[in-house]
Each structure stands twice: as C-alpha cells, then as structure tokens.
Amino acid sequence: MKSSVIIFPGSNCDRDMDVALKKFGFKNQMVWHNEPEIPKSDLIVLPGGFSYGDYLRCGSIAGKSKIINSLIDFVKSGRLVLGICNGFQILTETGLLPGVLQRNKNLEFICKNVFIKINNNSNSFFNNIKKNVLKLHIAHNEGNYFCSNDELKTIEDNNQIAITYCNSEGLSNEENNPNGAIKNIAGVLNKEKNVLGMMPHPERMIDKYLSGDDGSIFFENILGNFK
Amino acid sequence: MKIKAIVTLKEGVLDPQGKAIQQTLSSMSFSEVKKVRQGKYFDIEVNIEDEKKAKAKVEEMCEKLLANLVIEDYKIL
Numbered sequence: 001m002k003s004s005v006i007i008f009p010g011s012n013c014d015r016d017m018d019v020a021l022k023k024f025g026f027k028n029q030m031v032w033h034n035e036p037e038i039p040k041s042d043l044i045v046l047p048g049g050f051s052y053g054d055y056l057r058c059g060s061i062a063g064k065s066k067i068i069n070s071l072i073d074f075v076k077s078g079r080l081v082l083g084i085c086n087g088f089q090i091l092t093e094t095g096l097l098p099g100v101l102q103r104n105k106n107l108e109f110i111c112k113n114v115f116i117k118i119n120n121n122s123n124s125f126f127n128n129i130k131k132n133v134l135k136l137h138i139a140h141n142e143g144n145y146f147c148s149n150d151e152l153k154t155i156e157d158n159n160q161i162a163i164t165y166c167n168s169e170g171l172s173n174e175e176n177n178p179n180g181a182i183k184n185i186a187g188v189l190n191k192e193k194n195v196l197g198m199m200p201h202p203e204r205m206i207d208k209y210l211s212g213d214d215g216s217i218f219f220e221n222i223l224g225n226f227k
Numbered sequence: 228m229k230i231k232a233i234v235t236l237k238e239g240v241l242d243p244q245g246k247a248i249q250q251t252l253s254s255m256s257f258s259e260v261k262k263v264r265q266g267k268y269f270d271i272e273v274n275i276e277d278e279k280k281a282k283a284k285v286e287e288m289c290e291k292l293l294a295n296l297v298i299e300d301y302k303i304l
Contacts, residue, residue: 057295064292093295100297107243146240146298180241 001026001226003043006071008033008062013048013084013203020203021045024219033065042226043080044071046087048139048201058101058142059089068094080124080222081195085140088187088197097188097197098155099147104140105180111139113212114178116186116200117166120159123193124225125218133170134163134214136200138178138186143199145181145188155188162196163187228273230285231304234294235266269293 003026007014014030021028021043029039038044051062075081075096083091091097104110115133118126147155155161164184166172172184179199187198205215236242242264249263271288275281282303289301 056293060292060295092297100295102241102298103243105241105243107247144241148297151297180243 004041008051011049046083048085059093063093083197102144116163137204143179145185
C-alpha cells in the first residue's frame with residue numbers, strides 16, 4: 001500500500017509520520033508541497049507542525065499550495081486523506097472539512113496525553129477498532145474546534161464527528177475538554193467519510209515502551225482496509 | 228493605490244485574546260473599558276488606479292484568503 005506525506009515549510013511531524021506509516025507496512029513517500037502532482041497513493045497524510053509559521057491563520061497559506069488542487073482531485077476519487085493537527089487546520093482552510101480551529105480557550109499551548117472516544121466507526125479510519133476509547137497525545141495552540149450552529153447540526157446529522165475528547169471511561173464533558181472545542185470535538189470527517197482531520201497525534205503513540213500503543217491500533221486499522 | 232482592509236471575528240465568536248486584553252486594560256485601571264475585540268489590519272498596495280476596481284479586487288482577496296468567513300468578517304476602509 002502506498003502513502004504520501006506532504007511536507008510544507010514548517011511541517012515538523014512529517015518524519016514521525018513517515019516512521020509510523022513504514023512501521024505498519026505502508027510504502028511511504030515524502031512529497032514537497034510545490035509538486036504539481038501527488039505520486040500514486042492510497043493514502044495521503046498532511047502532517048502536524050507550523051506550516052508557514054502559522055502566519056495569517058494556521059494552515060491558511062499551506063491551503064493555497066500548488067499541490068492542493070491535486071489533493072482535491074484525490075479526495076474526489078474517494079481515496080483516504082488524513083490530516084493531523086496542522087494538517088487538520090489545512091483541511092478546514094481548504095474547505096475539504098467543515099469548521100475552523102481557533103486559539104485554545106485558555107490561550108495556552110497544550111501538550112499532554114488525552115483520551116478520545118470514537119464517535120463514528122463506520123469509516124475506514126476507525127471501522128474495526130475494538131476499543132471505544134484511545135489514549136493519544138495532543139500538542140497545539142489552535143485546537144479549539146468551532147463551527148456555526150447550522151453547520152454543527154449538519155455534521156451531527158451526517159455523522160461526521162469522528163472523535164471527541166473524554167475521560168478514561170469515555171465520558172465527554174466540559175471537564176474533559178482541553179481546549180474549548182465545541183461539543184468536545186477532536187476530529188471530524190467529510191460527508192463522504194474519506195477525509196479525516198484530527199488534533200491528536202497517533203504517530204506519537206506507536207511504541208508501548210516509549211509512549212503508548214493506541215496509535216498502533218489506529219494505523220493497523222487503516223492498513224487492514226487495504227488487505 | 229493603497230487599500231486598507233480589516234478582518235475581525237464575527238459577533239458571537241469567542242475571542243479569548245480580546246478578552247485577555249480587556250481584562251488587562253481593566254486591571255491597569257482603564258475602568259472605561261467595556262469590551263475588546265481583536266482583529267487584523269491589512270495595508271495592500273495594488274497597481275490599479277481606479278479606486279472602485281482596486282477595492283473590488285481587495286474584497287476578492289478577503290473572500291479568498293485574508294478572512295475565514297466561517298468565523299470572520301472583513302471591511303474595506
């Protein structure tokens with residue numbers, strides 16, 4: 001299975017993602033944002049980081065890169081696109097995902113492990129995961145997901161809320177909301193469910209001796225859909 | 228010609244930075260402060276002489292890049 005990680009100036013989780021994808025059997029290639037086309041892939045990943053120094057708005061400048069047109073075509077073809085952290089911000093800025101990621105409510109950069117609840121498992125990202133709650137890592141300044149009430153209703157009706165912040169028992173409430181995100185949203189899908197954007201970093205949880213293993217479950221599940 | 232544009236958060240969208248500024252001003256004994264909303268200001272020089280056309284072009288820039296219309300409004304000055 002082939003994957004491509006797109007690198008923007010200021011991306012900094014691209015190599016971790018490369019290690020994770022290769023560990024679970026993807027034949028991964030790194031692609032510079034200025035390439036006019038994406039090489040043949042089954043999965044495209046937009047990694048975390050601070051593309052263009054977060055100038056203007058996080059992800060806004062990367063969202064106008066040359067490669068984005070080819071990314072849009074890729075999405076239309078129904079293949080999988082995953083955006084982590086800054087990658088999620090880029091996907092909202094391009095309009096491929098609804099909503100926007102605003103500054104954290106407490107104005108602090110948050111770097112810690114959190115629990116997330118899988119809200120929708122009828123998609124290729126979470127379909128065969130047995131656990132309902134995963135422990136993943138977050139590190140962001142702008143992870144406060146927001147959308148209008150109308151949009152919220154639409155994404156709820158279409159079952160697009162993929163994951164929400166929760167406690168170890170899977171309870172999602174204000175107490176377990178690290179950044180002020182509306183409805184504790186940590187990740188959303190597009191309507192067709194082939195694009196996922198999420199703030200947590202599964203690529204940082206792929207070694208049970210170093211960090212935790214729940215990221216492994218996530219990548220193994222994606223790969224399982226190609227077998 | 229220079230065109231000025233400002234981008235601000237829409238009413239009702241939480242503005243934690245504006246709130247922090249408001250609280251700081253209050254604590255600096257600016258007791259007059261009722262509310263602060265933070266925004267962005269752009270000074271854009273274009274090679275268009277006609278003011279109306281120049282403003283229309285900057286408006287297009289606001290729609291496509293300078294503002295995120297999900298949470299922000301823009302105004303050409």
